[in-house]
Amino acid sequence: MSINLEKLTITSAHRHLSNGDFSVEELVGACFKNIEDKNPKLNAFLEVFGDWKEEVKKAQKLFNEGGATELTGIPLAIKDNILIKGKIASAGSKILENYRAVYDATAIAKLKKHQSIFIGRSNMDEFAMGSSTENSAYGPSKNPIDPERVPGGSSGGSAVAVSMGGALASLGSETGGSVRQPAAFCGLLGLKPTYGRISRYGLIALGSSLDQIGPFAKSVADLEIVFNAIKGEDSFDATTLSEPGGLVLPKKLVVGIPRDLLSNPGINQEVIENFEKSVEKLTDLGFEIRDISLPNAAHSLAVYYIIMPAEVSSNLARFDGVRYGFHKTGDDLIDEYVKTRSSGFGREPRRRIILGTYVLSTGYYDAFYNKANLMRNLIIADFEKVFESGVHLVATPTTPTEAFKLGEKANDPLAMYMSDLLTAPANVAGIPAISIPSGFSKNNLPLGLQFIAPAFREDVLFSASRKFLDE
Amino acid sequence: MVSKDELKKLAGLARVELPDSEIDSFRKDIESVLDYVRQIQEVAVGDISEQPQGVYGLMKNRMRTDENPHPGGEFSEEILNQAPQKEGRHFRVKKIL
Numbered sequence: 001m002s003i004n005l006e007k008l009t010i011t012s013a014h015r016h017l018s019n020g021d022f023s024v025e026e027l028v029g030a031c032f033k034n035i036e037d038k039n040p041k042l043n044a045f046l047e048v049f050g051d052w053k054e055e056v057k058k059a060q061k062l063f064n065e066g067g068a069t070e071l072t073g074i075p076l077a078i079k080d081n082i083l084i085k086g087k088i089a090s091a092g093s094k095i096l097e098n099y100r101a102v103y104d105a106t107a108i109a110k111l112k113k114h115q116s117i118f119i120g121r122s123n124m125d126e127f128a129m130g131s132s133t134e135n136s137a138y139g140p141s142k143n144p145i146d147p148e149r150v151p152g153g154s155s156g157g158s159a160v161a162v163s164m165g166g167a168l169a170s171l172g173s174e175t176g177g178s179v180r181q182p183a184a185f186c187g188l189l190g191l192k193p194t195y196g197r198i199s200r201y202g203l204i205a206l207g208s209s210l211d212q213i214g215p216f217a218k219s220v221a222d223l224e225i226v227f228n229a230i231k232g233e234d235s236f237d238a239t240t241l242s243e244p245g246g247l248v249l250p251k252k253l254v255v256g257i258p259r260d261l262l263s264n265p266g267i268n269q270e271v272i273e274n275f276e277k278s279v280e281k282l283t284d285l286g287f288e289i290r291d292i293s294l295p296n297a298a299h300s301l302a303v304y305y306i307i308m309p310a311e312v313s314s315n316l317a318r319f320d321g322v323r324y325g326f327h328k329t330g331d332d333l334i335d336e337y338v339k340t341r342s343s344g345f346g347r348e349p350r351r352r353i354i355l356g357t358y359v360l361s362t363g364y365y366d367a368f369y370n371k372a373n374l375m376r377n378l379i380i381a382d383f384e385k386v387f388e389s390g391v392h393l394v395a396t397p398t399t400p401t402e403a404f405k406l407g408e409k410a411n412d413p414l415a416m417y418m419s420d421l422l423t424a425p426a427n428v429a430g431i432p433a434i435s436i437p438s439g440f441s442k443n444n445l446p447l448g449l450q451f452i453a454p455a456f457r458e459d460v461l462f463s464a465s466r467k468f469l470d471e
Numbered sequence: 472m473v474s475k476d477e478l479k480k481l482a483g484l485a486r487v488e489l490p491d492s493e494i495d496s497f498r499k500d501i502e503s504v505l506d507y508v509r510q511i512q513e514v515a516v517g518d519i520s521e522q523p524q525g526v527y528g529l530m531k532n533r534m535r536t537d538e539n540p541h542p543g544g545e546f547s548e549e550i551l552n553q554a555p556q557k558e559g560r561h562f563r564v565k566k567i568l
Binding site: 102417 | 473478481482484485486487488489493497500501503504505507508509510511512514516519520521523524525526527529530532533535546549550552553554555556562564565566567
């Protein structure tokens with residue numbers, strides 16, 4: 001049978017593979033054909049892996065002889081900051097251009113157990129710093145729906161890979177919206193799990209109190225399959241948490257609408273109109289809608305742009321040209337560090353390193369970094385208060401605008417940062433959130449609806465999303 | 472406003488170069504971000520706890536017994552293969568003293 005990759009989900013591919021309608025090799029071959037046709041224009045993949053034939057054989061064997069899971073033989077794209085042993089992981093940066101991972105990230109090791117097929121590594125903003133992939137050292141990815149527009153970022157390549165039919169699902173990473181925003185811009189679903197639910201072992205760090213690996217997919221079921229496969233406590237990541245038992249899905253879901261957050265003039269009117277339609281649909285579907293207030297959540301982006309650069313300045317200190325990565329010779333050891341880092345890092349990492357060094361320096365530490373941490377606690381308290389009052393989910397649009405044009409915000413970092421306005425609160429609070437397709441703008445570009453849930457309640461996100469998408 | 476000297480000093484501390492050709496544009500970018508994030512200084516935080524809250528309050532140090540080490544050198548070669556400069560089983564750097 002012919003394989004329509006733009007529509008094919010993991011669940012239906014698994015059915016077809018189980019029935020023998022097509023083989024793993026045919027499925028993977030169809031992805032490669034699509035990549036060959038579309039990647040030169042869209043730049044979703046930085047590298048397509050060449051050693052897939054053996055892996056495909058192993059996967060097919062599981063179908064033929066038993067033992068195949070829903071993820072067996074499923075082609076996946078992996079963001080360039082997640083380590084696969086023996087493969088380059090450059091984090092979209094020149095400083096790691098030739099770096100080959102010496103171990104598997106835990107998420108990768110878990111997927112290998114299912115014998116999923118890693119198609120290639122997907123493009124991203126350098127060190128995941130950006131909202132458009134325009135900060136990649138290897139050129140931007142383009143939005144498959146309108147190649148003059150950005151796919152979003154920082155996990156833009158992972159979104160394009162799925163949207164263009166180069167993989168059935170993908171892994172990205174989130175720090176302030178880097179999965180949900182590109183999912184919204186490319187018409188996909190994207191999940192930012194609870195902080196601590198997925199091991200970051202083998203994820204190249206950006207902001208360690210914020211980072212989480214998250215999947216992209218075309219259906220709620222697919223997203224849930226990938227999430228379930230990679231979640232869990234890990235002795236290699238001390239920030240992973242065990243799951244609380246006995247969580248029961250509420251019969252009738254109460255959705256809170258944070259009117260104060262939505263009054264921000266940076267949110268496009270068309271986006272608000274689309275969101276109000278989604279709220280009407282939720283009402284029709286039997287959800288209870290309540291207006292709520294998250295008085296401090298509006299400051300999330302400001303808190304985020306203090307904490308994240310502070311953590312960046314610390315995390316990126318490891319790139320010194322001594323142990324791995326790019327090296328540039330200098331007059332003495334310090335000069336080598338400076339030359340290596342100045343040539344290896346692009347403009348955005350250097351900007352954030354300096355900004356982070358500033359907010360952590362004597363005289364500014366209390367006013368910026370300490371204050372931001374206190375504000376973070378206020379934001380967490382805001383959400384807890386709302387959830388304790390009987391609200392199960394908070395809903396907002398995912399992004400303030402539709403996918404913007406390449407170059408539109410490239411020279412104005414603050415304008416670019418505003419893309420995270422509605423996604424950053426969940427990262428700052430450490431709670432899970434999902435973006436699901438909610439229709440189209442007048443320019444026929446996809447828009448996203450975001451649900452935010454209490455810690456560990458990904459099940460509530462999936463349940464509400466299923467109802468909304470009639471899945 | 473962050474001064475040029477302050478910016479140069481910070482760049483030096485962070486071991487990155489800030490060439491004169493870039494300093495004005497960096498200053499403008501960083502100042503616009505600082506201007507935006509200064510909004511948090513206006514917010515009264517009241518008696519909010521300084522301790523980590525939410526899931527962050529659940530995080531604990533995790534200790535393990537220091538036993539069963541892997542055989543010495545088991546991973547050395549693979550790791551050293553990624554080093555830009557090495558000598559035998561060591562990373563090579565310019566002399567420090």
